[in-house]
Amino acid sequence: xxxxxxxxVEKKYSQAENFAVKDVSFKVTSGExxxxxxxxxxxxxxxxxxxxxxxxxxxxxxxxSGNKIVEGRKSVPSNQRKVGMVFQDYALFPHxxxxxxxxxxxxxxxxxxxxxxxxxxxxxxxxxxFSKYPHQLSGGQQQRVALARAIAPQPSILxxxxxxxxxxxxxxxxxxxxxxxxxxxxxxxxxxxxxxTRDALSTADRIAILHKGRLQQIDSPRxxxxxxxxxxxxNFFGKRNEILATPTVDGFYTPxxxxxxxxxxxxxxxxxxxFRPEHATLYNEVGQVLNGSIFKVSYYGDHQIVxxxxxxxxxxxxxxxxHLDLSNLTQVGFSLDYFEVEPAx
Amino acid sequence: MDIAKxxxxxxxxxxxxAVIILMVIAVPVFTIFFKxxxxxxxxxxxxxxxxLAGYFLDTILLLLGVAFFTFLIGVTSAWxxxxxxxxxxxxxxxxxxxPLGFPGYIMAYTYTGMLDYAGPIQSFLRNSLDIHITGSxxxxxxxxxxxxxxxxxLFPYVFVISRSSFxxxxxxxxxxxxxxGSSRWRTFQKVALPLARPAIVGGIALASMEVLxxxxxVKYFGVNTFTTGIFRAWFSMGDATTAIYLSAILxxxxxxxxxxESLQRGNRQFGNANSLTKPLERVQIxxxxxxxxxxxxxxxxxxxxxxxxxxxxxxVLLTYEKVINYDFFLLIFRSFSLAAGTGIAVVILAxxxxxxxxxxxxxxxxxxxxxxxxxxxxxxxxxxxxxxxxLLGFDKWVTGIISPDNVRLLxxxxxxxxxxxxxxxxxxxxxxxxxxGFQKIGxxxxxxxxxxxxxxxxxxxxxxxxxxxPSLFSGILLVFVDVLKELPLTLILxxxxxxxxxxxxxxxxxxxxxxxxxxAALIIILTxxxxxxxxxxxxxxKEA
Numbered sequence: 075x076x077x078x079x080x081x082x083v084e085k086k087y088s089q090a091e092n093f094a095v096k097d098v099s100f101k102v103t104s105g106e107x108x109x110x111x112x113x114x115x116x117x118x119x120x121x122x123x124x125x126x127x128x129x130x131x132x133x134x135x136x137x138x139s140g141n142k143i144v145e146g147r148k149s150v151p152s153n154q155r156k157v158g159m160v161f162q163d164y165a166l167f168p169h170x171x172x173x174x175x176x177x178x179x180x181x182x183x184x185x186x187x188x189x190x191x192x193x194x195x196x197x198x199x200x201x202x203x204f205s206k207y208p209h210q211l212s213g214g215q216q217q218r219v220a221l222a223r224a225i226a227p228q229p230s231i232l233x234x235x236x237x238x239x240x241x242x243x244x245x246x247x248x249x250x251x252x253x254x255x256x257x258x259x260x261x262x263x264x265x266x267x268x269x270x271t272r273d274a275l276s277t278a279d280r281i282a283i284l285h286k287g288r289l290q291q292i293d294s295p296r297x298x299x300x301x302x303x304x305x306x307x308x309n310f311f312g313k314r315n316e317i318l319a320t321p322t323v324d325g326f327y328t329p330x331x332x333x334x335x336x337x338x339x340x341x342x343x344x345x346x347x348x349f350r351p352e353h354a355t356l357y358n359e360v361g362q363v364l365n366g367s368i369f370k371v372s373y374y375g376d377h378q379i380v381x382x383x384x385x386x387x388x389x390x391x392x393x394x395x396x397h398l399d400l401s402n403l404t405q406v407g408f409s410l411d412y413f414e415v416e417p418a419x
Numbered sequence: 420m421d422i423a424k425x426x427x428x429x430x431x432x433x434x435x436x437a438v439i440i441l442m443v444i445a446v447p448v449f450t451i452f453f454k455x456x457x458x459x460x461x462x463x464x465x466x467x468x469x470x471l472a473g474y475f476l477d478t479i480l481l482l483l484g485v486a487f488f489t490f491l492i493g494v495t496s497a498w499x500x501x502x503x504x505x506x507x508x509x510x511x512x513x514x515x516x517x518p519l520g521f522p523g524y525i526m527a528y529t530y531t532g533m534l535d536y537a538g539p540i541q542s543f544l545r546n547s548l549d550i551h552i553t554g555s556x557x558x559x560x561x562x563x564x565x566x567x568x569x570x571x572x573l574f575p576y577v578f579v580i581s582r583s584s585f586x587x588x589x590x591x592x593x594x595x596x597x598x599x600g601s602s603r604w605r606t607f608q609k610v611a612l613p614l615a616r617p618a619i620v621g622g623i624a625l626a627s628m629e630v631l632x633x634x635x636x637v638k639y640f641g642v643n644t645f646t647t648g649i650f651r652a653w654f655s656m657g658d659a660t661t662a663i664y665l666s667a668i669l670x671x672x673x674x675x676x677x678x679x680e681s682l683q684r685g686n687r688q689f690g691n692a693n694s695l696t697k698p699l700e701r702v703q704i705x706x707x708x709x710x711x712x713x714x715x716x717x718x719x720x721x722x723x724x725x726x727x728x729x730x731x732x733x734x735v736l737l738t739y740e741k742v743i744n745y746d747f748f749l750l751i752f753r754s755f756s757l758a759a760g761t762g763i764a765v766v767i768l769a770x771x772x773x774x775x776x777x778x779x780x781x782x783x784x785x786x787x788x789x790x791x792x793x794x795x796x797x798x799x800x801x802x803x804x805x806x807x808x809x810l811l812g813f814d815k816w817v818t819g820i821i822s823p824d825n826v827r828l829l830x831x832x833x834x835x836x837x838x839x840x841x842x843x844x845x846x847x848x849x850x851x852x853x854x855x856g857f858q859k860i861g862x863x864x865x866x867x868x869x870x871x872x873x874x875x876x877x878x879x880x881x882x883x884x885x886x887x888x889p890s891l892f893s894g895i896l897l898v899f900v901d902v903l904k905e906l907p908l909t910l911i912l913x914x915x916x917x918x919x920x921x922x923x924x925x926x927x928x929x930x931x932x933x934x935x936x937x938x939a940a941l942i943i944i945l946t947x948x949x950x951x952x953x954x955x956x957x958x959x960x961k962e963a
Contacts, residue, residue, distance in 0.1 A: 088782060128866050130780060152869040159870045165863035169885050178881075179871025227871065 076137075077263045078102040078125065078231055083134030083144075085120055085287075094120040095131070096287040102231070102265065107257060108292075109278035110267045111310070117287040118267045122233050125265065126159055127152035139230045158229030158262070162236040164220040166208035172219045173204035179227040194226040195219070198256055213240055214249065221253070225260055232257065234266035238273050250277050271311050275299070283307050299350075300412065308348070315354075315390040317347045318418060326415075329384035330364035330408075337415050349413035351393040356380055358398055362407025366390070371400055382406065433875065437775035437788065440768055444791050444843050447805025454808065455667045460660035462652060470648065474665070477562060478644040478672065481637070482630055484566035485573060489626045492570065493577025494619060496719060498607060501585040504701040505709040511716040512582070513952070518723040519575045520947030522904040522921070524635020525940045527568045528928040529727040530559055531639070532734075539730065560640045568636050571723040573626040580622035584615040603702065617684045624680040631672055632798040634907035635925055645669040646907060649800040653911060659808055666801040673796050728944065734937035742938045751942060754920040757834070758902035761841045762895035765849035768842065769894065773850070773857055774879055777865065792847035799844055799908035806840045807831060807912060837912040844908060845901050849894035856890025857883070893953070900950050904943050 078101065085095040095117040102108050110118040123129040125136065127149060136144035138157070143150040158179075167175050176191040184190060195204060198218040208216055217237070224232055237253065238246055254277050257264045268274055274281045275295045282292040283306075291303045302308035319326035321338040326347060333347075366382030369389055373396065380392050380400065392408055400406065499505070500512050532538050534557050544550040559567060588611060596606040612619075634646045645665050652661040704712075769791075776788045794802060810831040817829060830836055860883070868878040884891070906921045913922060920939040927936035 126866075126870060128870075151874075152866070153872050153874050155870075156872070157870055159867065161863045161867060163861070163863055165861070165867040167864060167868070167882055167886075178868070178873075181872070223867075223871070 075104045076101045077104045077139055078265075079135075079137040080125075081135040081137075083121075083124060083131050083136060085117075085124060085129060085131045093117075093287045095124065098134075098284075098287075098289045100282060100289060100292050102263060104263055105261050106279040107254065107264045107266070107277060109274035109281045110265060110284060111271060111274045111281055112269065112284035114269060115286075116284040118269075118284050119235060120287075121284065122235055122265065122267050125231070126157050126233055127155050156227070156230045158224035158227065158232045160217070160220045160224050160232070160234040160237055162239060164208075164216045166216055166219055166223070168208055171205045171207055172200070172211070175208065175219055176223045176226050179223060181227065191222075191226055194222040197225075197259065198222045199252065214245065217241075217249075221256065225256075225262055229262065232262045232264040234264065236268060237266050238268065238270065246273075247276075253277070275311075283310060301414070312350065313391060314348050314350055315392075317388070317390060319345050319347050321345055328364065329386060329388060330366050330382070330390075331362075333363060333410065335415075341415070341417065344418040346416045346418045347410070347413050348416060349410050351379060351391045353412040354390075354392045354408050354410050356392050356394040356398065357407045357409075358400055358403060360405045360407050363409045365405060365407045367405050368400065368403060380406070382408070431775075431778060431875065433771065433775035433778055434784075437772050440772055441787065441791055444794065444846060446809060447802045447840075447843055448793075448797070450805040450808050451663055451666050451670065451801065454660065454663040457660055459664060460652075460656075460658035462656040462658045463661045463664060466648070466652065466656075466661055466665075470643065473643050474645050474648045477637075477642050478631070480562060481565055481569070481642065481644060482627055482672075484563070485569045485630050486623050486627060488566065488570035489574040489577045490619065490623055492574040492719065493622065494581050494612075494615075496574075496716060497578050497582035497585060498611070499712050499716065501582050502603075502702055503704055503708070503712060505704065505712040507713050507716065508701075511720065514720050514724070515578050515716065516575045516951050517720075517948060518572050520900075520944050520951055521572050521724065521727065522635065522906065522940075522943060522947075523569055523572045523629075523633050524639060524906055524925055524928075525731075525943065526572050526727055527565070527636040527639045528933050528936070529730050529940075530564075530568060532933040533727070533730050534559060539733070562640075562642050565636050565640045565642045568640075569626075569630055569633060573629055574723070576625045576629075577619060577622035580625075581615050581619045584618035585611060588614055620680055620683050624676050627676050628673065628796055628798075631669060631676075632800075632907065634800060634910070639929065645672070646798060646800045649804060650907075650911070653804065653807075659804070659811075662804045663808065666798075666804050669798055669801055673798070677796060731937045731941050731944070734934040735941050738935045739938055742935050747938065750918060750920060750923055750939070753918075754903060755899075757838070757919060758899040759895070761838055761845070761902045762849065762898035764838065765842055765845055765898045766853065766891055766894045769846065769850040769853045770879075770884070770891075773853055774875075774883070777857055777862065777883075778875055792850050794843040795845070795847035797844070799840075799905060800911065802840050802844050803908045803911035806836055806843070810836050832912075832914050834914060834917075837909065837914070840908050840912050841898075841902050841905065844905070845898045848901055849898045852890045852894045852897065853887065856887035860886045893950070896950050896953070900947050903946055 080101075081099050083095055083098045084093060086093045098117075098121060110121055112118045120129060124131050124144070125138075127143070130147065130149050131144060133146060134144065135142060135146075138155060141150075143155055166172075167178065170178065172195070173188070173191055176194055177187050180187040180190055192204065195201070195218075198221050200215060200218050200222070208219065211219065217240070221234075238250060241249055250273060266273075266277070278295065280292060280294055281298050283290040283298065285306050291298060291307045293301075298307060299311050302311070308314050317328045317330065319328040319333075321341040321344075323339065324336075325332055325334040325338050326345065328347065366384055369381040369383040371381075372379045376396060377393050378396050378398070378400075380394055381389050382392065383389050496511070496515055500508050500515070533540060535541065558564070592610055592614070593606055596610045597603075601609065631644075631646070633644075634650065636642075637644045638647050638650070645668060648665045649662045649669070652658050652665060772788050772791055776784050814829045814831050864882055864886070865878055868882045869875065873881065903919070904921055905919075906925055909919055909922050910925075913919070918926070920943050924936040924939035924943065927933070927939075
């Protein structure tokens with residue numbers, strides 16, 4: 075079931091030259107976690123604030139739970155939208171205790187708001203000292219309170235602005251998983267904004283990539299990574315190697331050797347073969363499908379990156395196990411586990 | 420949640436209220452602007468032929484004189500306390516701000532009384548040393564006297580602002596200058612002073628606004644400025660149009676000063692891009708220099724504050740039995756409630772304006788809202804005339820409808836007009852602390868509340884206001900003090916026979932009852948010192 079739908083939403087700030095958000099349309103289904111990803115200035119936070127009603131679009135329509143909440147310059151005020159939001163700085167009310175913070179958004183007609191608030195706090199992993207004030211808590215605890223406050227009123231959708239940016243690297247992996255668990259347990263639909271692709275890939279069900287206000291691709295993490303629709307999306311998730319190749323009836327001729335592949339039949343002109351460093355397998359011996367000479371080996375502890383060169387000096391990077399012994403070798407072989415084919419020109 | 424029933428997002432009740440407040444606050448300026456196109460009144464000809472040149476001359480000389488001396492005293496004392504270590508330096512940092520609590524007109528007649536034949540100095544000379552002087556020891560009831568009085572009460576504007584500018588300057592800049600072979604004096608001339616220039620000129624501009632606003636000092640000393648001219652046209656000649664013509668010219672002075680100030684500032688913000696600015700290290704100096712600096716600051720403090728204060732206290736001791744009675748307490752009560760009421764009104768209006776701005780999606784709203792704060796630059800007499808004229812017109816119009824034969828006063832000459840004028844003049848005083856209060860708590864907290872289902876009004880009550888409580892209090896306090904000592908506006912707009920502490924003190928002083936007037940003056944000065952100490956403590960806490 076679609077819970078949120080954006081149709082051609084556009085927003086331009088008065089003093090800005092370019093659109094902050096341009097012609098963005100997508101749907102979010104109930105219960106899914108969507109990540110909005112992009113560089114700073116890509117419009118991801120603006121998009122989140124448009125959904126929350128904290129900013130107002132110049133054009134476009136937004137539906138939430140079947141209600142039209144935005145149409146052009148008319149819009150339903152934030153306080154009537156039933157949208158939960160966790161701010162980057164948490165925005166906890168400093169003059170209220172954490173229990174009062176969580177109770178703040180609960181509807182008046184609730185029989186026992188105190189219990190709902192306490193249960194929500196327990197759900198996010200806080201179990202004691204509900205009478206403390208926000209400044210008495212650690213950053214991580216404050217974030218949990220902010221999350222509890224946002225989900226306690228059972229919003230139609232939960233929005234999170236850079237939820238992992240204030241955490242240090244050690245804590246991040248753990249928090250990502252915990253927050254995903256909490257969201258899934260409550261069944262709430264969630265959208266979060268991040269500039270970190272690892273956050274998006276590990277936490278989201280689907281990812282929307284924004285660039286200069288435009289939606290580039292919205293898809294599952296796997297499809298985005300493996301089948302990016304354009305170079306921007308592809309490079310966003312890390313390096314991609316390119317090899318020029320000539321198609322034949324049964325495969326591609328490359329400067330590193332010949333690859334047998336059915337897809338070659340579709341092409342007559344030169345093509346580019348695209349693959350990520352981890353989508354190739356390296357062997358510490360020659361005589362494989364493809365062969366190249368070692369240009370440089372960089373050791374990273376948990377993996378190593380090997381740069382190979384062809385006869386013309388064109389290079390590709392391949393990620394491999396740190397244990398593969400490459401000393402005293404100048405020539406190695408490799409094969410491609412997965413690659414994309416694109417026309418070269 | 421039907422979209423068809425929803426309003427356009429950019430319009431809400433707050434922006435509506437803000438627009439109304441802004442329009443009402445702009446009334447005096449609009450009045451002056453539209454009325455200058457009317458033909459001149461009867462007395463304009465006489466005035467322009469005989470008096471106008473004198474108004475120009477005295478006003479300009481007064482402005483230049485005060486600008487020069489506030490610069491000289493203010494910058495020197497600021498440079499000393501921010502650069503050198505000498506006995507009492509820590510105390511002078513705030514003692515030299517205290518003269519701000521002394522209204523110019525009180526300073527004026529205190530000095531006049533002190534130098535008078537019956538004053539303490541001449542009495543001492545006569546009785547102890549048998550030296551007889553006829554007349555005043557030193558006649559200060561003239562233009563140089565007015566420059567002296569206004570300079571010693573207004574130099575703290577320049578002192579405060581240049582001191583903080585000197586303190587903010589990077590230590591490394593001055594070190595670089597020293598390493599390049601500059602003496603301390605050359606560093607001051609070539610580095611510190613040019614860097615502080617925008618701030619210093621800003622301080623002088625503030626002092627100049629106060630000079631243009633002043634009525635009590637110049638009136639008492641018989642100096643003829645535009646403010647006294649407006650009073651003469653209004654009260655003696657009963658000629659509103661002439662008063663408006665003079666107000667318009669006075670406004671030209673104001674705009675010229677504001678323009679020159681912004682021109683010199685330009686785009687230059689000599690702030691430090693580098694946040695690692697270390698505070699200036701104070702220079703250790705030999706005892707001779709220490710003695711000179713301490714003496715200079717002590718003399719300055721004695722002349723600009725302590726001696727006149729002691730004189731006032733002495734007068735109070737002489738006269739309090741006669742003056743302090745039921746009526747005096749009534750006067751205090753009335754003044755205090757008027758000032759407190761205005762303070763609360765200003766703060767409420769400022770909250771509405773700033774909350775509308777806070778909720779507005781438009782950045783340019785910020786500049787529109789700023790219009791409300793321009794009243795601080797407009798001299799009190801101008802605001803008074805700009806309000807009195809439309810109020811009189813309104814009264815005539817309304818009573819004319821009810822009973823054409825019996826035109827009476829409804830709003831003019833009531834407290835309504837007075838409080839209205841105070842609000843226009845002191846809006847900025849309450850506006851600025853609340854503005855910074857809102858900015859300090861940030862917008863997310865407000866957005867979070869609205870996303871949790873609370874409307875804008877409920878959010879204001881439950882979240883924003885409790886968090887900016889200190890700003891609300893300092894806003895009320897600052898307006899309170901300013902209203903308490905306000906003179907020109909009150910003199911024009913007060914209801915018949917209605918007195919505040921300020922008008923009473925001025926009234927008594929002009930009627931040869933200087934000693935008696937000291938009772939009211941002392942209360943004004945002491946309340947005026949409260950926010951200075953209060954603000955100084957806040958600054959100190961920040962520095963610590």
